[in-house]
Amino acid sequence: MPSKGSGGIEYTQIQEIKGPLLIVKGATKATYDELVEIECRGEGKKLGRVLEVGGGLAVIQVFEGTTGLSVAGTKARFLGRTMEIPVSDELLGRVFDGLGRPLDGLPEPVGHDFRDVNGAPMNPERRDYPTDFIQTGVSVIDGMLTLVRGQKLPIFSGAGMPHNMLAAQVARQATVRGKGEDFAVVFGAIGVQHGEAAFFKKTLEESGAIKRSALFLNLADDPAIERIITPRVALTAAEYLAFDLGMHVLVILTDITNYAEALREISAAREEVPGRKGYPGYLYTDLAANYERAGRIKNKKGSITQMPILSMPSDDITHPISDLTGYITEGQIVQGRDLFRKDIYPPVSVLMSLSRLMKDGVGKDQTREDHMEVSNQLYDAYSRAQELRALAEIVGKAGLSGVDLKYLQYGDIFEQKFLKQSYLENRTLEDTLRLAWEALSILPTSELTKIKDSYVKEYYTPEEKKE
Amino acid sequence: MAVKGKVVWINGPAVKAEGMAEAKMYETVEVGQDKMVGEIIRITGDVAFIQVYESTSGLSPGEPVYGTGHPLSVSLGPGMMGTIYDGLQRPLDKIAEKSGAYIQRGVNITPLPMENSWKFRPSKKKGDEIEAGSILGVVKETPLVDHKILVPPTVSTAKVLDIVKEGNYSLEDTIATVQSSGKKLDLKMYHQWPVRKPRPYKERFDPEVPLLTGQRVIDTFFPIAKGGTGAIPGGFGTGKTVTLHQVAAWADSKVVLHVGCGERGNEMTEVLVKFPELKDPASGRPLMERTILVANVSNMPVAAREASVYTGVTMAEYYRDMGYDVVLVADSTSRWAEALREMSGRLEEMPAEEGYPSYLASRLAEFYERAGRVTALGSPERIGSVTLIGAVSPSGADFTEPVTTHTIRFIRTFWALDTRLAYSRHYPAINWMTSYSGYLDYIEKWWSKNVDKEWSHLRGEAYQILQREDALKEIVRLLGPEALPDEEKLVLDLARMLKIGFLQQSAYDEVDSYSSPEKQIRLLKIFVDFHHQALSALRGGTSLGDIRSIPIIPNILRAKFDIKSEELDKLDKLKEETSQAFKALSTKPEVKAVA
Ligand SMILES: Nc1ncnc2c1ncn2[C@@H]1O[C@H](COP(=O)(O)OP(=O)(O)OP(=O)(O)O)[C@@H](O)[C@H]1O
Ligand SMILES: [Mg+2]
Secondary structure, X not given: OOEEOXXXXXXXXXXXXXXXXXXXXXXXXXXXXXXEEEEEOOOXXXXXXXXXXXXXXXXXXXXOOOOOOOOOOEEEEEOOOOOEEXXXXXXXXXXXXXXXXXXXXXXXOOOOEEEEOOOOOEOHHHEOOOOOEEEOOOHHHHHHOOEEOOOEOOEEEOOOOOHHHHHHHHHHHOEOOXXXXXXXXXXXXXXXXXXXXXXXHHHHHHOOHHHHEEEEEEEOOOOOHXXXXXXXXXXXXXXXXXXXXXXXXXXXXXXXXXXXHHHHHHHHHOOOOEOHXXXXXXXXXXXXXXXXXXXXXXXXXXXXEEEEEEEOHHHOOOOHHHHHHHOOOOEEEXXXXXXXXOOOOOOEOHHHOEEOOHHHHOOOOOOOOOHHHHHHHHHHHHHHHHHHHHHHHXXXXXXXXXXXXXXXXXXXXXXXXXXXXXXXXXXXXHHHHHHHHHHHOOOOHHHOOOOOHHHHHHHOOOHHHOO | OOOEEEEEXXXXXXXXXXOOOOOOOOEEEEEOOOOEEEEEEEEEOOEEEEEEOOOOOOOOOOOEEEEEXXXXXXXEOOOOOOOEEOOOOOEHHHHHHHHOOEOOOOOOOOOOOOOOEEEEEEOOOOOXXXXXXXXXXXXXXXXXXXXXXXXXXXXXXXXXXXXXXXXXXXXXXXXXXXXXXXXXXXXXXXXXXXXXXXXXXXXXXXXXXXXXXXXXXXXXXXXXXXXXXXXXXXXXXXXXXXXXXXXXXXXXXXXXXXXXXXXXXXXXXXXXXXXXXXXXXXXXXXXXXXXXXXXXXXXXXXXXXXXXXHHHHHHHHHHXXXXXXXXXXXXXXXXXXXXXXXXXHHOOOOEOHHHOEOOHHXXXXXXXXXXXXXXXXXXXXXXXXXXXXXXXXXXXXXXXXXHHHHHHHHXXXXXXXXXXXXXXXXXXXXXXXXXXXXXXXXXXXXXXXXXXXXXXXXXXXXXXXXXXXXXXXXXXHHHOHHHOOHHHHHHHHHXXXXXXXXXXXXXXXXXXXXXXXXXXXXXXHHHHHHHHHHHHXXXXXXXXXHHHOOOOHHHHHHHHHHOOOOOHHHHHHHHHHHHHHHHHHHOHHHHHXXX
């Protein structure tokens, strides 16, 4: 029978428990999306959310999993509100679990406000188009995949590749030239191993950024369904820091693949018609609800830059998770197995990678006047080099013309000098562009069709011209 | 009396309500205490299935549902141009004034600026006979668009009893009183029209005139006609949005409808930032003066995404009825189809392929059927057109998935974006072997009459080079280019030159972004001529190596960047210089001998 407690309405009739779902009977006052507190003898309190309501039944997704719940003796208290977290500047320097509860032994931060973790869609008319160049000190990113403030740029990776290192390097080195503004890092771990989370924490500690960071950790052995909430909690915190407190927030979410798997689990338990590979048909919309929480707002100081990480099952970029992510984010940094095997760090497959916001973040005012054209030429020439490499495998180098051989040489220098750098190396933009020109100067000028003559005159320095 | 029912079940945007036996199919309803907008999409007994256009978070069974008696409609009148709307035609700037940077639900706003006053110039007078669609007068909506005030299509033949004098009026003012089948009607400067119902017209024509987009691969190789249909499918990052932005920016149409349907917020913002700065090539006026945006981005409620394409196409038809050429670009129709799939799934309908409902094909057909070149209703006689172009986002870039395969059945221009081309930074990544245009026959006539008699022949020759290269590619892959005779190597060279110097077109280069038809044809001539001259030079004994090192080649390849659309003389000069270069080549041996 329902009873009104201190907060919300309690129901005790459980109709069914299946997978992560709890179905409550007689819940006539339940509302869609409502937060539910579930209590069962000896199990402590669990949290859940209403997914469907009608005909006296409420279907609840239990974040901590239904293990240990029984039909008899389980009480569900409907709290009359959606899930919220307290937000304030006290979030910084703290570590929370995947639902936003303190993990560091300190008390719950005093909230200046409470925010619905689902957020609300940003009005496109109020968005400010992102154009501020972020220097990451990583040549391939700064030179060819420029990141700007307010962008969502994921790393597509595969098992065993150094995506965490690359994200950590970006988090450590990112600066906006000429600006010493407030920054913050929000880190959301979604079903990753302890070691990976510890690595990020250590990196943030070493660079001193930990005081300006908020960590939300759902680790591999934490409840799977909680993973649906973790990015939402992290992004809610980020929105507060960015748009209430005016900070420039970098959000790193890893690993989105685990997130999507949790969604699939719920969908399967609800016996929904699956889309590709068993993932629900609404995976796109669901991912978008998270990714679109990046950006800038007119007349507000802060920004949210997102760098989600996802591991592609079998390195397959057409897998639904990477595919749908690519359809939402503003580009992607793809790590390639072949480069990784060649021991090149960062092993970024430049041809498959893209930064869609680069064009407005580079040029005379933000970086250098030749930047965009240099980048276009680097891509073009590398693509040609790759074609010729494949050809040389078959016909041998003898079957190639002199210019073709120059392209092969360019390909090697590009990989070994421009792309490859150390995890600890923080290159200036000038260094990056110098290395780019060094590689391009291997080619005869007649091949540089993407670059204006005047830039070629200024920056082209073939080997023989150097003193 | 409008119905009043009660919510009994909620599953995301899908809601069931009982007590709805009197409700009509596709009637709009107000759901719950917050009066969220919804639409009835199925009725079983007295239970109505409602798709709710706003977030149902916090909605509870037992809350009321009110019928409105009307189908989902848009308001059509002056004040739409330059506006950014959501999928239900609510101006996003007005929403922001009420709810700030984030969109809250239950915001009730009129689509048109009711407070504005417009200078109305009547074109009918007392005693005139009018009919549905007749023009009552004109309002200058923007410097680019004269907004014709139309008699609503629902009014039958009538007589003007009274019409206001030239002057300033607001939308709610009666501007004309007419007598129609015995009844007196007051007409205003705007009327409503249900979005799912195509607006009527007199007669439909074959599309004969190209929609010029300034994009070379489109206009020259795979043109689309005014009033035609086109689709641009491609994996993520292959260039659908950029191409559609280019079409929206440069198309020689009077009005542009840009529907952002389930895509990125920043892309709509980009249009809002750039279009006021870009100038229409014909008039020199800011592009925003002829553009309407409908934005229901990916994180806005999914059901409204479904409505947004209908909202857009209804507005497009309305401007068509004024006698204008209108182009609507929809990015992306796949997200619209997914919205259908999501609602269908929540209603537990029997799915067809990949979970899409069995009516996916008929919905796509109905949508593309709303394109066309027509004579509008009423007087005076006028011709207008709606061109529909839809992006398709196939999962895994696989063109055999349902949305792509069904779309292909209903469109006539197909621009296939190729992931491999995009990876190699060949933009626009429109694959020239798999794309096609069903309008070539008509459009050929237009080009030879208006631009150059040789168009068809030049296009054919250039296309043949590309086709031959495609056939040779396989041999090259196996044996290397050296295995080919020189004339075939030349074909490879030419194809590469065409790709770099003609097909590739940067949307971000100030000069290259737009190519006038005259620039396109001159460039094309330079390449085709180059081939002829190179071939005769080869046959005359010149080596391929010498041809390849002609110093003018880089200039030819950069001409698209270096020479503006209006500098046609420079292109003619370049062609002349190319011929000179070949002449110099054939005399070179003697020069050498002397030296
Ligand atoms: N004509 C072009 N000129 C220059 N760059 C282009 C052109 N077309 C595409 N690009 C490049 O490709 C990128 C991706 O293009 P776009 O955003 O149009 O892809 P899309 O097909 O719409 O992807 P999605 O399906 O994910 O929305 C652009 O950000 C730009 O860098
Ligand atoms: Mg796009």
